[in-house]
Amino acid sequence: MVRILTDSTCDIPPQRQKELDIEVVPLSVHFGPETYQDGVDLTNQEFYAKLRQAETLPTTSQVNPEEFARRFQAHLDQGNEVVGLFIASQLSGTCQSAAIARDMVDGEGIYVLDSTTVTFGLGLMVETACILRDRGLGAREIYEELERLTRRLRFYAVAETLKYLKMGGRISAATAMVGGMLGITPILNIRDGVVEAAGKSRGRKAAYQWMEKRIADEPVDTSLPVSFGHSDQPAVMAECEAYFLERIPGMQIVEGDIGSVVGTHIGPGAVGIAYFTKE
Structure with missing residues (x-):
């Protein structure tokens, strides 16, 4: 089975995530000493309410390689292949973390794509990946088609x-x-x-x-x-x-x-x- 994995900057609403049957890994958001998992314990509505009151901008942090490695290994153990699409590498180190994690688990069958975009642009790439998955394409075929589509x-x-x-x-x-x-x-x-x-x-x-x-x-x-x-x-x-x-x-x-x-x-x-x- 091919699994589609992305990060929370895809900004796909929770109900749509369930419909697509995708796995979304959260980045972290920091308002001063307060840390939240994006989309998990901080909704977008809560985020904007806090942003409107903030005197300084919050910061965000990427997903670490260990978290990706744990998730990749779980899929490999189940006999799955994985296509991972992530926020542009020029905007975050998250995609690099995923690539490091792929090597940590000797990840044959794990394909990591720099989407070159973010938010609803990344969401569009994920939606398209799911269309290709549902047509029965293999992980490598999906990855290669998505790589072409980034252009x-x-x-x-x-x-x-x-x-x-x-x-x-x-x-x-x-x-x-x-x-x-x-x-x-x-x-x-x-x-x-x-x-x-x-x-x-x-x-x-x-x-x-x-x-x-x-x-x-x-x-x-x-x-x-x-x-x-x-x-x-x-x-x-x-x-x-x-x-x-x-x-x-x-x-x-x-x-x-x-x-x-x-x-x-x-x-x-x-x-x-x-x-x-x-x-």
């Missing part, structure tokens, strides 16, 4: 506020102040594991229009799922979905709930889309 993955998100980007040192206080006065928020892109400000907009509708133009240049492959995500604003995600459904008929939509790792920097109210381009 066609696109991710765009718009932040509601510059506050948390400023707190995290991603932008200067002056930029945040001017941007806030003008109602400007950045549109973020993740490509090959690198997060960058790809554009800017005044308001969400303008951001959707900006994304629409980018998507027109690199059209959506509607034979594969398209992922939408939000940070503590499901109504905003529904609005974003409706906008793009009018313009891209036939999308198979999956949804993500942006958690603590990305939420720490982008804050509440963000929304975005992740998809695979046509070949």
